[in-house]
Amino acid sequence: xxxxxxxxxxxxxxxxxxxxxxxxxxxxxxxxxxxxxxxxxxxxxxxxxxxxxxxxxxxxxxxxxxxxxxxxxxxxxxxxxxxxxxxxxxxxxxxxxxxxxxxxxxxxxxxxxxx
Amino acid sequence: xxxxxxxxxxxxxxxxxxxxxxxxxxxxxxxxxxxxxxxxxxxxxxxxxxxxxxxxxxxxxxxxxxxxxxxxxxxxxxxxxxxxxxxxxxxxxxxxxxxxxxxxxxxxxxxxxx
Numbered sequence: 001x002x003x004x005x006x007x008x009x010x011x012x013x014x015x016x017x018x019x020x021x022x023x024x025x026x027x028x029x030x031x032x033x034x035x036x037x038x039x040x041x042x043x044x045x046x047x048x049x050x051x052x053x054x055x056x057x058x059x060x061x062x063x064x065x066x067x068x069x070x071x072x073x074x075x076x077x078x079x080x081x082x083x084x085x086x087x088x089x090x091x092x093x094x095x096x097x098x099x100x101x102x103x104x105x106x107x108x109x110x111x112x113x114x115x
Numbered sequence: 116x117x118x119x120x121x122x123x124x125x126x127x128x129x130x131x132x133x134x135x136x137x138x139x140x141x142x143x144x145x146x147x148x149x150x151x152x153x154x155x156x157x158x159x160x161x162x163x164x165x166x167x168x169x170x171x172x173x174x175x176x177x178x179x180x181x182x183x184x185x186x187x188x189x190x191x192x193x194x195x196x197x198x199x200x201x202x203x204x205x206x207x208x209x210x211x212x213x214x215x216x217x218x219x220x221x222x223x224x225x226x227x228x229x
Contacts, residue, residue, distance in 0.1 A: 040124075040221070040222075040224075041221055041222075042119075042203060042219035042220050042221045042222055043158075043203070043205075043217075043219040044219075045216060045217075048216070058216070090157060090158065103148060103160050103163050104160075104217065105160070106157045106158045106159075107157060108156070108157045109156070109157045111155075
């Protein structure tokens with residue numbers, strides 16, 4: 001079945017540690033996105049990529065990094081520079097470069113907790 | 116900058132009652148999305164509204180779009196417990212950097228009580 005797979009579902013990070021969240025899609029979508037959701041809040045865009053080997057910062061990119069070496073994969077690294085990383089992270093993809101022509105499909109999310 | 120405001124943020128309603136969730140946005144947007152999120156889960160797409168006057172219905176939920184008023188509504192008819200969830204609206208529009216993005220509201224947490 002086609003879809004977006006995020007892993008792990010739960011992740012614990014120690015202070016000063018970098019961690020990487022995985023996002024893989026087999027939908028042949030061009031565009032992929034990372035969002036952060038805090039309790040009681042909407043989604044805020046971290047990074048997005050509309051084509052392989054290219055990505056742009058969203059509204060809250062500081063303390064995060066991404067790569068897009070393959071069309072299917074868009075991993076997000078939460079670096080030690082991100083001072084408040086505890087949140088629910090959602091990956092999304094859409095067929096076209098941007099949402100303009102269609103809707104986005106979301107993965108099941110990764111819940112990151114700092115311990 | 117595109118801003119999206121939903122109200123109410125919390126809604127407790129009895130089964131069988133009707134209610135409306137409102138979504139206002141600040142600048143021109145060419146499409147409006149409604150999503151549902153269950154606790155601890157991801158977002159499920161409900162509706163995509165593409166033009167002024169668009170109305171879509173699925174079961175007890177009906178969404179509409181008024182682009183002139185920059186307003187979308189999600190109307191719940193004869194609520195049942197299974198509709199308890201958080202509902203988000205999101206607007207498509209161009210960012211300052213010229214890229215097309217979705218901007219989300221803060222969500223409306225709906226609780227349907229017997």
